[in-house]
Amino acid sequence: xxxxxxxxxxxxxxxxxxxxxxxxxxxxxxxxxxxxxxxxxxxxxxxxxxxxxxxxxxxxxxxxxxxxxxxxxxxxxxxxxxxxxxxxxxxxxxxxxxxxxxxxxxxxxxxxxxxxxxxxxxxxxxxxxxxxxxxxxxxxxxxxxxxxxxxxxxxxxxxxxxxxxxxxxxxxxxxxxxxxxxxxxxxxxxxxxxxxxxxxxxxxxxxxxxxxxxxxxxxxxxxxxxxxxxxxxxxxxxxxxxxxxxxxxxxxxxxxxxxxxxxxxxxxxxxxxxxxxxxxxxxxxxxxxxxxxxxxxxxxxxxxxxxxxxxxxxxxxxxxxxxxxxxxxxxxxxxxxxxxxxxxxxxxxxxxxxxxxxxxxxxxxxxxxxxxxxxxxxxxxxxxxxxxxxxxxxxxxxxxxxxxxxxxxxxxxxxxxxxxxxxxxxxxxxxxxxxxxxxxxxxxxxxxxxxxxxxxxxxxxxxxxxxxxxxxxxxxxxxxxxxxxxxxxxxxxxxxxxxxxxxxxxxxxxxxxxxxxxxxxxxxxxxxxxxxxxxxxxxxxxxxxxxxxxxxxxxxxxxxxxxxxxxxxxx
Amino acid sequence: xxxxxxxxxxxxxxxxxxxxxxxxxxxxxxxxxxxxxxxxxxxxxxxxxxxxxxxxxxxxxxxxxxxxxxxxxxxxxxxxxxxxxxxxxxxxxxxxxxxxxxxxxxxxxxxxxxxxxxxxxxxxxxxxxxxxxxxxxxxxxxxxxxxxxxxxxxxxxxxxxxxxxxxxxxxxx
Numbered sequence: 135x136x137x138x139x140x141x142x143x144x145x146x147x148x149x150x151x152x153x154x155x156x157x158x159x160x161x162x163x164x165x166x167x168x169x170x171x172x173x174x175x176x177x178x179x180x181x182x183x184x185x186x187x188x189x190x191x192x193x194x195x196x197x198x199x200x201x202x203x204x205x206x207x208x209x210x211x212x213x214x215x216x217x218x219x220x221x222x223x224x225x226x227x228x229x230x231x232x233x234x235x236x237x238x239x240x241x242x243x244x245x246x247x248x249x250x251x252x253x254x255x256x257x258x259x260x261x262x263x264x265x266x267x268x269x270x271x272x273x274x275x276x277x278x279x280x281x282x283x284x285x286x287x288x289x290x291x292x293x294x295x296x297x298x299x300x301x302x303x304x305x306x307x308x309x310x311x312x313x314x315x316x317x318x319x320x321x322x323x324x325x326x327x328x329x330x331x332x333x334x335x336x337x338x339x340x341x342x343x344x345x346x347x348x349x350x351x352x353x354x355x356x357x358x359x360x361x362x363x364x365x366x367x368x369x370x371x372x373x374x375x376x377x378x379x380x381x382x383x384x385x386x387x388x389x390x391x392x393x394x395x396x397x398x399x400x401x402x403x404x405x406x407x408x409x410x411x412x413x414x415x416x417x418x419x420x421x422x423x424x425x426x427x428x429x430x431x432x433x434x435x436x437x438x439x440x441x442x443x444x445x446x447x448x449x450x451x452x453x454x455x456x457x458x459x460x461x462x463x464x465x466x467x468x469x470x471x472x473x474x475x476x477x478x479x480x481x482x483x484x485x486x487x488x489x490x491x492x493x494x495x496x497x498x499x500x501x502x503x504x505x506x507x508x509x510x511x512x513x514x515x516x517x518x519x520x521x522x523x524x525x526x527x528x529x530x531x532x533x534x535x536x537x538x539x540x541x542x543x544x545x546x547x548x549x550x551x552x553x554x555x556x557x558x559x560x561x562x563x564x565x566x567x568x569x570x571x572x573x574x575x576x577x578x579x580x581x582x583x584x585x586x587x588x589x590x591x592x593x594x595x596x597x598x599x600x601x602x603x604x605x606x607x608x609x610x611x612x613x614x615x616x617x618x619x620x621x622x623x624x625x626x627x628x629x630x631x632x633x634x635x636x637x638x639x640x641x642x643x644x645x646x647x648x649x650x651x652x653x654x655x656x657x658x659x660x661x662x663x664x665x666x667x668x669x670x671x672x673x674x675x676x677x678x679x680x681x682x683x684x685x686x687x688x689x690x691x692x693x694x695x696x697x698x699x700x701x702x703x704x705x
Numbered sequence: 706x707x708x709x710x711x712x713x714x715x716x717x718x719x720x721x722x723x724x725x726x727x728x729x730x731x732x733x734x735x736x737x738x739x740x741x742x743x744x745x746x747x748x749x750x751x752x753x754x755x756x757x758x759x760x761x762x763x764x765x766x767x768x769x770x771x772x773x774x775x776x777x778x779x780x781x782x783x784x785x786x787x788x789x790x791x792x793x794x795x796x797x798x799x800x801x802x803x804x805x806x807x808x809x810x811x812x813x814x815x816x817x818x819x820x821x822x823x824x825x826x827x828x829x830x831x832x833x834x835x836x837x838x839x840x841x842x843x844x845x846x847x848x849x850x851x852x853x854x855x856x857x858x859x860x861x862x863x864x865x866x867x868x869x870x871x872x873x874x875x876x877x878x
Contacts, residue, residue: 254731255734258731258734258735258738259738259742262785263785263786264731266730266731283785315785316727316760316788317725317782317785317787317788317789318785439783440779440782440783441776441779441780441782441783443779444775444776445776
């Protein structure tokens with residue numbers, strides 16, 4: 135009797151089950167039907183999205199919240215091209231997602247078939263790796279490799295393009311755990327000689343500073359870094375994506391550094407005599423003018439990606455390895471540093487240049503976010519879009535735990551926040567999850583209100599509505615003589631009514647006096663999604679600010695009285 | 706404590722890189738994108754099967770800022786399909802290249818061309834009534850010199866193989 139083999143699509147879904155996948159975020163179409171059909175008999179839950187970009191950010195939010203790859207399943211052509219922004223977002227922030235795309239039948243490849251796009255070709259620059267499946271029997275190995283690549287080393291997005299005939303045809307190959315990845319290395323512990331050298335330099339330093347990035351969150355190095363900082367008695371700053379690796383309320387923590395970081399964090403960067411980057415890549419938002427960045431300070435760089443060493447800054451010591459393992463090896467070799475004067479100086483800066491905002495003149499975004507921090511107590515997972523609200527949230531919402539701050543950093547993808555929160559909520563059904571969005575970004579993926587409503591997800595979405603693309607308006611005001619161009623979002627909908635149209639609870643904050651009550655009401659509402667719209671003052675600016683391309687020492691702490699030169703940096 | 710140089714500096718120079726890669730579709734595109742994204746120009750590229758058929762060899766000659774080359778090699782090595790990448794610029798590896806040169810010239814004008822060809826040990830591989838084709842091999846610099854000498858003689862076509870390279874002794878290519 136002939137054995138019945140599964141189809142390629144069935145095998146692929148079984149492989150996903152074997153990888154421990156709980157959810158697939160997707161949208162169907164002709165070429166991907168074999169896989170969607172196989173989902174009917176699978177224990178994997180399909181989350182039907184309203185636009186493929188939303189699926190990628192949901193998978194990304196799921197991945198950032200758990201460390202496990204998020205999975206996307208979409209069709210060929212436009213379905214696949216709609217994932218490009220999500221792939222790029224995941225690549226820039228090193229998050230593990232696996233995107234599976236349907237493709238036209240093999241014999242029609244390259245012949246302009248209906249909904250045929252050269253998806254592997256289009257996505258080469260925005261994936262860690264990709265596969266075009268030519269033989270159904272390769273499916274078990276390819277899926278195994280895709281998940282391994284997505285989550286190991288420096289994580290990133292992996293794409294699998296599956297022609298429809300491969301999905302429909304038989305797959306006779308068994309499951310496999312074998313990987314065919316010659317030359318792919320996953321760094322672990324650091325070179326002991328380099329770790330010892332770093333320990334010596336750290337102990338000798340008078341003004342050491344730990345600069346903590348996303349790599350520390352990914353490798354779960356936060357606890358080790360905290361121990362190290364306490365033992366050495368050295369202050370800690372983190373990047374936008376490093377938020378939560380070390381508790382931002384810790385007495386040694388100076389908050390976020392960089393373009394819109396705290397003044398005291400940036401003063402510490404200028405004043406340190408040793409800076410140690412842990413899973414951070416000297417991004418241009420951090421260094422400002424590279425030639426003037428920490429000149430005279432010893433630089434130690436811990437990274438899992440060899441290509442980051444010397445890309446922007448030439449470190450004195452480069453340690454290739456997993457951040458947690460490197461720091462754990464470092465701790466026993468460290469002695470308490472002579473840092474009293476340095477810590478006192480940092481505390482003086484903290485008192486002298488606190489984060490602040492006007493308490494009068496209407497409802498302020500900063501006030502709303504400051505109070506959100508009070509309501510959530512750092513126990514909620516926060517996601518953001520990109521722009522002013524993101525920077526204010528980064529400043530005022532102090533992240534206590536790793537994987538509790540999900541924000542598009544490198545790519546700066548507007549529209550990320552709300553779908554990412556949906557993905558995080560699926561990952562953690564018992565946690566409070568808040569998306570913090572701008573009115574501009576929210577409208578880019580607001581179609582996913584339907585997805586949240588259908589699943590009665592208790593996700594909360596706070597829209598900071600200033601009826602502007604606020605960060606653009608800020609730049610136009612500061613650097614372009616206030617000549618506003620394309621930054622006024624006239625025509626915004628009533629977001630409360632929009633939520634209600636989906637059957638979602640909508641709340642509005644108009645007055646500062648109502649902030650606490652309404653945030654609390656939303657926070658405690660768990661019967662479904664809740665949209666809170668904060669109608670904030672239209673024209674407000676984020677400070678401190680280091681203009682793009684300027685040195686960190688040129689930080690503007692408060693609103694300037696005179697017009698500024700156009701920035702020389704990229705954006 | 707100097708900072709890294711920008712990727713496109715003012716002084717491009719010539720580099721030779723050898724890659725050992727998986728023999729799979731798409732590898733060439735992934736490799737090419739590393740160069741094009743950083744505004745490096747590929748001067749020549751030779752792809753051929755390696756001793757073991759599942760791998761290929763790529764020998765790449767490119768021009769770009771010397772300071773940025775280290776970053777390019779690291780980004781190449783980072784590609785999943787690249788097993789290893791070696792920068793052979795300025796090392797003692799054995800290098801060779803082949804050139805085919807077509808010259809348009811009547812029978813009575815050939816003596817001088819053939820003298821030059823002989824000096825460079827180039828062989829005539831096609832001898833027609835109005836043209837001839839020379840085949841020359843040797844280092845890329847030697848071929849450059851030969852071609853410059855032949856240019857005054859109505860050089861109509863030039864095809865070069867691109868540089869082939871192998872590390873000497875036990876060194877890895």
